[in-house]
Amino acid sequence: MAKAPVLTRRADDFPRWYQDLITKAELADNGPVRGTMVIRPYGYGLWERMQQDLDARIKETGAQNAYFPLLIPQSYLAKEADHVEGFAPELAVVTHGGGKELEEPAVVRPTSEMIINDYFAKWVQSYRDLPLLINQWANVVRWELRPRLFLRTTEFLWQEGHTAHATYEEARDFAAHIHRHVYADFMRDVLAMDVVLGRKTPAERFAGAINTLTLEGMMGDGKALQMGTSHELGQNFAEAFQTRYLSKDGTQELVWQTSWGSTTRMIGALVMMHGDDDGLRVPPRLAPVQVVVLAVKADDQVLTKVREIGAALKAAGIRVHVDDRADVPFGRRAVDWELKGVPVRVEVGPRDLESGTAVLARRIPGGKEPVSADPAALAGLLPGVLEDDQALLLRQSRERRRSRTSDVTTVDGAVEAVLAGGWARIPWAALGEAGEERLAGHGISVRCLIAQDGAVPDADDAPGNVAVVARAY
Numbered sequence: 001m002a003k004a005p006v007l008t009r010r011a012d013d014f015p016r017w018y019q020d021l022i023t024k025a026e027l028a029d030n031g032p033v034r035g036t037m038v039i040r041p042y043g044y045g046l047w048e049r050m051q052q053d054l055d056a057r058i059k060e061t062g063a064q065n066a067y068f069p070l071l072i073p074q075s076y077l078a079k080e081a082d083h084v085e086g087f088a089p090e091l092a093v094v095t096h097g098g099g100k101e102l103e104e105p106a107v108v109r110p111t112s113e114m115i116i117n118d119y120f121a122k123w124v125q126s127y128r129d130l131p132l133l134i135n136q137w138a139n140v141v142r143w144e145l146r147p148r149l150f151l152r153t154t155e156f157l158w159q160e161g162h163t164a165h166a167t168y169e170e171a172r173d174f175a176a177h178i179h180r181h182v183y184a185d186f187m188r189d190v191l192a193m194d195v196v197l198g199r200k201t202p203a204e205r206f207a208g209a210i211n212t213l214t215l216e217g218m219m220g221d222g223k224a225l226q227m228g229t230s231h232e233l234g235q236n237f238a239e240a241f242q243t244r245y246l247s248k249d250g251t252q253e254l255v256w257q258t259s260w261g262s263t264t265r266m267i268g269a270l271v272m273m274h275g276d277d278d279g280l281r282v283p284p285r286l287a288p289v290q291v292v293v294l295a296v297k298a299d300d301q302v303l304t305k306v307r308e309i310g311a312a313l314k315a316a317g318i319r320v321h322v323d324d325r326a327d328v329p330f331g332r333r334a335v336d337w338e339l340k341g342v343p344v345r346v347e348v349g350p351r352d353l354e355s356g357t358a359v360l361a362r363r364i365p366g367g368k369e370p371v372s373a374d375p376a377a378l379a380g381l382l383p384g385v386l387e388d389d390q391a392l393l394l395r396q397s398r399e400r401r402r403s404r405t406s407d408v409t410t411v412d413g414a415v416e417a418v419l420a421g422g423w424a425r426i427p428w429a430a431l432g433e434a435g436e437e438r439l440a441g442h443g444i445s446v447r448c449l450i451a452q453d454g455a456v457p458d459a460d461d462a463p464g465n466v467a468v469v470a471r472a473y
Contacts, residue, residue, distance in 0.1 A: 091107055133161075135161040429465075
């Protein structure tokens with residue numbers, strides 16, 4: 001009788017495959033309150049690696065980390081009408097505390113524009129205080145009706161950046177820099193994810209923004225996932241909170257602002273973009289464990305060898321784990337590491353010792369081959385293997401998007417292409433807001449606008465703008 005597969009096949013049921021993988025790779029569990037999640041150590045290890053790299057990139061822009069309260073007075077939300085209207089359906093409100101009803105309800109932050117702007121108004125007095133560049137790593141709560149682990153949860157983790165500038169141009173350029181040189185570079189260089197950079201349509205903008213820049217990735221089932229956003233807030237929040245500065249000319253001026261964020265949704269993207277029927281495939285530059293060295297049997301000589309190899313790889317700067325567990329069968333351990341997507345396994349057994357070799361199993365391209373078991377030789381070989389596999393993941397991601405994106409000229413053509421399991425590009429002039437409504441009837445949305453050459457357009461109505469449309473998570 002054939003052995004049952006560990007995971008549901010992606011082609012059979014992609015959502016079920018996704019849930020199976022999250023569970024069996026030990027990334028997360030559902031929390032006790034509907035829509036919440038418990039991130040398990042391996043999943044949190046992925047988030048920590050993302051945090052570390054992104055945090056360094058954010059700090060290179062001159063931004064500093066701070067922290068603002070989780071609870072926001074409800075009255076703050078009334079100060080910017082578009083903003084509160086955009087978030088109203090998702091708000092969680094605290095009405096009681098300390099055993100009694102609160103004089104003013106407190107909103108659990110869905111985002112921090114309101115409370116941060118209250119303090120920006122206090123901290124900014126002069127042009128010398130600008131630009132003010134602040135980032136925070138925090139959790140937020142948005143009440144989700146259809147939760148899914150990592151993709152849409154009632155509570156999630158993220159970073160949110162908030163800045164204030166003296167001029168529109170400075171704010172615009174900073175938002176674009178975050179979009180392109182922090183988020184896009186990180187996603188391509190570390191997550192090995194091909195992303196399309198574009199501009200949201202007016203209907204899809206962040207509530208209260210004058211422009212939203214987005215990064216969209218194609219998942220394994222052809223749907224789109226918004227990976228991060230950078231917003232030009234204009235002077236909307238500055239007007240609401242009267243955030244002014246004394247200019248060099250001695251006049252009082254409103255600041256220009258940005259906000260930008262990326263979340264634990266990136267872990268869900270990692271699963272859906274790079275995963276296969278055997279589990280995760282983690283990009284080597286991201287992987288908490290790049291190489292696992294497995295003892296096939298609990299033989300003293302084998303154990304000595306795997307520990308020697310582990311020490312040599314660690315000394316070479318490789319993130320390595322030695323799996324010398326004697327109480328767990330080798331086959332089960334190999335499957336567990338396969339599910340977790342560790343890029344490389346080095347397997348050593350008694351027969352390998354006799355021949356002076358080890359088995360090199362590469363998770364990303366697949367396949368096994370014999371290699372020298374000499375620790376120094378492995379330490380010299382594996383860095384190049386890891387970089388080759390990093391590049392392969394990005395290449396596969398890019399090839400998937402290109403092969404499954406169709407250029408069309410009509411709304412009907414766009415619907416046909418998307419329902420066939422891909423994306424479509426259609427001239428914005430041929431679509432427009434009326435076309436957006438027609439697409440919505442098929443569960444399709446405009447993910448972003450791009451210029452004809454693929455660049456981010458300067459304006460929504462710039463001549464030649466192209467709309468990228470897809471079904472989305």
